[in-house]
Amino acid sequence: MLTDFRVVVRQGSRRGIRLERLFWVTLKQLAEQNRMTIGEMVEEIAQANGDTSNLASAIRVACLRWMADQNAELNQLASLRTVSSILGACPAPAFALSSAKKILAFNPAFQILVRRQLPVSFGADAQRELRLSLDLNVADIFARLSANEGVPIASGFVIGAAERRYRGQLNIVRAPIKAPKVLLSFVVNG
DSSP states (O other), rough: OOEEEEEEEETTTEEEEEEEHHHHHHHHHHHHEEEEEEEHHHHHHHHHHHHSSHHHHHHHHHHHHHHHHHHHHHHHSSSSHHHHHHHHHHOOOOOEEEEEOOOEEEOHHHHHHHHSSOOOOHHHHHHHEEEESSSSHHHHHHHHHHHTTTEEEEEEEEEEEEEEEEEEEEEEESSHHHHHOOOEEEEOOO
């Protein structure tokens, strides 16, 4: 791993520190988040660890701890629970769709739409009976979302149960979830 040697001002004196580039990048992000200069951040780390400790190691530990905290926060945000909360906050009918075209979650407005348009109840039997079809292939939707940097994709859809069908339009975005791949689908008209 490539290292860089940089001079940092600490307590009015200049001090050279050698760190891997990744740690310099992380230290800069940490300092920016705390609205500090890199020198101020290094000083804070040094004071927290006692000036007798190895400063480069203390910086690495501080950077790793910050990254671990960031990762834990992102993992909490990137969950099916968060997706369900987003859907629940949406006043329009909406649902979360897996890459296998399975509806993972839906909001009350979607449930009302389906109950009004189709003769099904939302029990276990209804989920087997309910069919969803999109005008676009799910894999193509994921590819388009990646290529267009997350700009929503419009697609027609059909939901059916027994002999009844309901046709409408969706705006689709990628859900903020790591795995499995999930789409957030918002009904815009029917």
